[in-house]
Amino acid sequence: TGRPLYLGIDFGTSGARYALIDKQGAIHAEGKRTYPAAVGQTTNWASSWREALFQLLGDIPPVHRSSISSISIDGTSSTTLIIDRNNGELLAGPFLYNESFPDALPMVSSIAPANHTVCSGSSTLCKLVSWWNKNCSNGSNDSAILMHQSDWLLWLLHGEYGVCDYNNTLKVGYDPEIGSYPSWLMSQPYSHMLPSSVRAPGVPIGPIKEDVRSQYGFSNDCVVCTGTTDSIAAFLAARTTDAGKAVTSLGSTLAIKLVSRVRVEDARFGVYSHRLDDQWLVGGASNSGGVVLRQLFSDDQLVTLSKDIDPSSPSPLDYYPLPKSGERFPVSDPDMEPRLEPRPDSDAEYLHGILESMARIEASGYKLLKELGATPVEEVFTAGGGAQNEKWTAIRERVLGVPVRKAEQTEAAYGAALLALRGATTGS
Numbered sequence: 181t182g183r184p185l186y187l188g189i190d191f192g193t194s195g196a197r198y199a200l201i202d203k204q205g206a207i208h209a210e211g212k213r214t215y216p217a218a219v220g221q222t223t224n225w226a227s228s229w230r231e232a233l234f235q236l237l238g239d240i241p242p243v244h245r246s247s248i249s250s251i252s253i254d255g256t257s258s259t260t261l262i263i264d265r266n267n268g269e270l271l272a273g274p275f276l277y278n279e280s281f282p283d284a285l286p287m288v289s290s291i292a293p294a295n296h297t298v299c300s301g302s303s304t305l306c307k308l309v310s311w312w313n314k315n316c317s318n319g320s321n322d323s324a325i326l327m328h329q330s331d332w333l334l335w336l337l338h339g340e341y342g343v344c345d346y347n348n349t350l351k352v353g354y355d356p357e358i359g360s361y362p363s364w365l366m367s368q369p370y371s372h373m374l375p376s377s378v379r380a381p382g383v384p385i386g387p388i389k390e391d392v393r394s395q396y397g398f399s400n401d402c403v404v405c406t407g408t409t410d411s412i413a414a415f416l417a418a419r420t421t422d423a424g425k426a427v428t429s430l431g432s433t434l435a436i437k438l439v440s441r442v443r444v445e446d447a448r449f450g451v452y453s454h455r456l457d458d459q460w461l462v463g464g465a466s467n468s469g470g471v472v473l474r475q476l477f478s479d480d481q482l483v484t485l486s487k488d489i490d491p492s493s494p495s496p497l498d499y500y501p502l503p504k505s506g507e508r509f510p511v512s513d514p515d516m517e518p519r520l521e522p523r524p525d526s527d528a529e530y531l532h533g534i535l536e537s538m539a540r541i542e543a544s545g546y547k548l549l550k551e552l553g554a555t556p557v558e559e560v561f562t563a564g565g566g567a568q569n570e571k572w573t574a575i576r577e578r579v580l581g582v583p584v585r586k587a588e589q590t591e592a593a594y595g596a597a598l599l600a601l602r603g604a605t606t607g608s
């Protein structure tokens with residue numbers, strides 16, 4: 181066996197990936213599996229994820245397996261399963277990250293503080309309350325417990341009930357600042373269903389189950405560590421954890437995440453903070469972004485037209501690119517209309533105007549976070565398809581007024597591997 185390696189696995193919306201790194205962060209192996217296709221009418225997500233997990237473990241080159249010291253997994257935020265802790269069977273769900281349970285909203289809003297992040301139909305707490313109302317209102321089911329996607333996948337590997345991390349539990353109402361569930365939540369009849377042991381991401385939970393360990397040939401002292409959400413894992417991949425550093429993700433949407441000394445929340449703009457050790461990771465997401473570019477140009481056209489853009493001269497075109505009406509951050513206006521006119525004759529000028537306008541939206545986003553009390557942005561790393569575009573990077577640098585560069589690593593699986601590394605090297 182060679183030097184120790186650390187395994188991270190990401191469960192995203194369309195598939196799962198793994199990354200295997202060493203202590204220096206160098207990647208020794210990586211791979212991807214799309215979720216196995218649905219059998220029959222409805223997708224059995226839980227078994228698709230389980231299958232993908234064990235397929236990925238089997239994809240790891242055997243030569244590396246006995247060197248794997250630790251494993252961590254991230255999953256989509258607020259993806260929820262209800263499990264029977266007597267036998268580990270799935271009682272309900274998975275309720276996916278984007279599924280909404282507006283039926284639970286009046287009850288959740290009546291117990292939570294105004295504008296709390298649980299007050300959204302897709303929050304984990306709404307999923308839990310909706311299930312509870314339908315199944316337990318006439319007498320409780322004492323053995324039913326709630327697990328997030330990454331809790332459940334990690335549990336398949338370690339077998340201990342009730343363990344979670346403080347990133348995944350944010351949307352069920354856990355308060356990472358006081359390190360417990362608030363009293364308005366603990367007084368609810370379903371509070372015994374909440375994960376009982378909420379820890380920092382990337383701390384050891386326990387040894388990998390012996391049958392899994394021996395089947396795949398992992399190291400004798402291989403430990404399973406707490407995970408996080410997919411977007412936090414993607415942020416961690418960039419390895420920028422100083423206050424004032426930020427990651428802008430230019431994928432289908434435009435999302436920003438800023439390391440701040442101060443925790444800020446504002447439900448009107450969908451702004452909230454995750455705990456990041458002793459600091460906060462403040463985030464906001466605009467509906468503008470690459471999906472609008474894709475409606476207008478192919479990726480090849482984007483490359484060709486960008487060549488004709490002079491990023492040092494500001495475009496006078498003032499657009500607000502949106503795929504459909506409605507914006508939340510940095511402007512909260514559910515009726516806002518997309519603005520992509522006037523369209524000049526030159527497509528390069530048009531693209532310049534769009535990229536410049538998106539850079540202004542990004543700049544307003546960082547400005548809004550500062551106004552809400554967050555640490556001002558000092559440097560921006562870029563992830564997503566838009567990170568490839570050097571002209572856009574130069575435009576953004578001018579508009580944002582801070583250095584902008586491409587993040588070296590942006591895969592959530594890499595961020596999860598960093599959590600595994602942390603769990604193996606810092607101890608519990």
Ligand code: ADP
Pocket residue numbers: 430431432433469470471472473474479482483563564565566568569572
């Ligand atoms: P997601 O994973 O959110 O779907 P990606 O990170 O894969 O998105 O990024 C895809 C987006 O990047 C597309 O919407 C596309 O328009 C945009 N994109 C691709 N190439 C370029 C480019 N050269 N310049 C600007 N945007 C680009």
